[in-house]
Amino acid sequence: MIYKLEPTTGMLRTRAYIGQHMPLYCSAMGKIYMAFGHPDYVKSYWESHQHEIQPLTRNTITELPAMFDELAHIRESGAAMDREENELGVSCIAVPVFDIHGRVPYAVSIASLSTSRLKQVGEKNLLKPLRETAQAISNELGFTVRDDQGAIT
Numbered sequence: 325m326i327y328k329l330e331p332t333t334g335m336l337r338t339r340a341y342i343g344q345h346m347p348l349y350c351s352a353m354g355k356i357y358m359a360f361g362h363p364d365y366v367k368s369y370w371e372s373h374q375h376e377i378q379p380l381t382r383n384t385i386t387e388l389p390a391m392f393d394e395l396a397h398i399r400e401s402g403a404a405m406d407r408e409e410n411e412l413g414v415s416c417i418a419v420p421v422f423d424i425h426g427r428v429p430y431a432v433s434i435a436s437l438s439t440s441r442l443k444q445v446g447e448k449n450l451l452k453p454l455r456e457t458a459q460a461i462s463n464e465l466g467f468t469v470r471d472d473q474g475a476i477t
Contacts, residue, residue: 424466
């Protein structure tokens with residue numbers, strides 16, 4: 325995590341902190357990196373981290389076939405969700421940031437301390453500003469959408 329903005333009022337905070345390394349398999353941003361990374365990387369990651377891939381909550385995806393399905397959906401939709409997979413009560417939506425070569429070195433995400441509140445606001449309502457932000461950053465990195473890339477829409 326490079327940057328974090330939290331409300332200035334209220335007592336609730338996520339446990340995430342700047343500089344933290346999050347597991348790829350149970351975070352929305354991690355899933356973005358796996359979905360848009362090299363196809364062989366996911367299997368390699370899964371095999372080399374098998375001892376670390378544990379259910380952090382009842383929603384954590386820990387089976388490789390289920391993760392492949394999740395990553396295919398992410399590539400198709402252009403967004404990833406963490407539905408209380410890393411921490412109960414916390415959901416997250418992430419979208420990719422593309423560089424000049426069409427790779428995904430970064431992701432932008434929004435976390436909600438209330439999954440029910442996230443559903444009230446609506447994932448689609450949050451995706452629009454997230455995608456606009458990711459597109460602006462991608463543009464600054466020199467990325468341009470080409471017909472053969474299913475990039476930010």
